[in-house]
Amino acid sequence: MLQHGWRQKSTHGLSRTVHAQIFSRRWRMLNLFAEDEKPMPKASDTGTFDPQDSRNACIGPALVTWFLGHQRPLPWRRHYDPYAVWISEIMLQQTQMSKVVPYFERWMKRFPNVQAVAEAPLDALLQAWEGLGYYRRVHHLKAAAQQIMAQHGGKLPFDEASLRRLPGIGPYTAAAVASLAFGRPVVVLDGNAQRVSARLLDWPAPVKEARSLKVLRQALEHWMPSGHAREFNQAVMELGALICTPRNPRCVQCPVCAWCRAYAAKTVASRPVMSGRPLTEAVTVAVGVLCDNGKVFIQKRPPEGLMAGLWEFPGGKAQKGETPEGALRRELAEELGVTVSITEKITEIRHAITRFRLHLHAFRCVLNPPEQSIRLRVATEGRWVPVDALDGYAFPSANRRLIRLLQSAGEERR
DNA sequence: GAGTCGTGGAA
DNA sequence: TTTCCAAGACT
Structure with a gap:
């Protein structure tokens, strides 16, 4: 049962002192940066991210606190083993959680480590993947496993740039593995993060445009409490999957609806703005x-x-x-x-x-x-x-x- | 930037 | 029944 975690608790999971340090430092950095720029216009006028907006301070901690209390128990969330995180993130590309979990369990039993994937026949890997779709992921998985064996001693590299060079790992998956498995301070910008941030900002432009993605990323980076990339990134995605859904979002259960501009403007249903899909x-x-x-x-x-x-x-x-x-x-x-x-x-x-x-x-x-x-x-x-x-x-x-x-x-x- | 590349659950 | 679209990567 999902509850209003932030309302029921008088304090956040993180101490107020830590919050103060986090945000004063962030604001100083942004202020320094802003000195060389033109004055920041009001976000409501132009659709930009306004780091001075007082609503920003609460969003990150509230999301992290909510996640710690409401996260679904998933197999790779026990130890955040890099190999397990990698496999789960590849399976989760454009694929829903409920479908992935049984495939993940079977996969880990049959291919428990990078070496097992590198040495397995492609046919065996494809058979384990049958029904999941996007089979190119399997070809990339095997090639990446072989590359990890040859270049990284069988261990996943821990920095975003090295991860990004592996076949099948793009901007999202590199950030996800770097932050979830290794605690690196990078934000993920998947479909959930785009939807959640676009609603929090009441972002009026199509989210897939490069201009939009840049601003949404900037907002997420600002909201992320330092030292909590793993929890924050998963909180955003978990919120997008459970509460801030594409259709019929459950705003009454949302831990950050008090600071959500789309909620205040009653535009949640029309956010994010999506560009047209190809005809069937x-x-x-x-x-x-x-x-x-x-x-x-x-x-x-x-x-x-x-x-x-x-x-x-x-x-x-x-x-x-x-x-x-x-x-x-x-x-x-x-x-x-x-x-x-x-x-x-x-x-x-x-x-x-x-x-x-x-x-x-x-x-x-x-x-x-x-x-x-x-x-x-x-x-x-x-x-x-x-x-x-x-x-x-x-x-x-x-x-x-x-x-x-x-x-x-x-x-x-x- | 726009197509390609799977599948099935939900509305 | 049809439509939407989910923890994207690659060309």
Whole structure:
């Protein structure tokens, strides 16, 4: 149960003396800096961050205090082991907490350290990742692990710049690992931090613009109590995930709503200002379950691009005016160099991926004539596999749904 | 700066 | 049913 931590406690978790030191020092620094600049305009007029605003003093300590009392118990929050923090942050990229936790537990059991990732076959890593999406993260993870073994003696580097050089670690993840695992005084600026800070400032411009990000970062840096980067950064993100949500934020439970400009201006619902999203597109796809002697044919996708390195059933998009059956025949001729007979419509599956809404038509089919050799055109590898053995390969989510159907149909037959 | 790259829960 | 979008990185 979430509560009003800051209202119930008469003092913060940090002492008032510490607060006074923190903020007097920060203000002095900002004042010194400001002497060379033009006078700071009022934030409400121009949409700039005003470090002199009295509301700033309370925000950081209130967030940290709230986090210490309301944080969710997560596996990597026990010891903040750098390897565990790294893995969790990669998994959490564009992926919700509830989905990540079970994957994280399984991953840590199977790959307990950097060396295990560096030495594992890519297929094993992809299988552990199946269903999480953004599979390029796995390729980067393995490359980064090998780099850490070679250049850092198997230990994560502790400074932002070194972390940033590792594949798959960008500005956010470098700051997250540096602050959460190593206590470095850097702010994270993920989607949560952008939303929370944009609301606290009632920021009127699109948050993704470079100009906005610069100001939001400046505000967060000002709010962060020195020596508490780990707690502050997680507090901002935890608040964004639990309270300051994109839709229907729970302002009555928010520990900083007293100092929130959007709340005061009743503009919370229209903050942050988001730029337009790309339009979605409907696509019809034909998928072939090519059967021969109790086995089915699967192929491995190229190491770059969509679903890189995952296995799949052959098939592809239907062109305009083309039936799913026609598309399947054409695709199998193009991808495998064979002609087939379609023996059965298995199912239809609707599935969304990136900006496409897929309508998959799955067919059972056989080679006709039977004696043909498959020549792969796009895939890097092809195999004939018993349906029950498909669990040993990493498939995209829609393919996996089809496999479950095949397996349950096979069981009924027995 | 704008596209690409997954998935599924929530409204 | 459709739309939104989550602890981003890379090109």
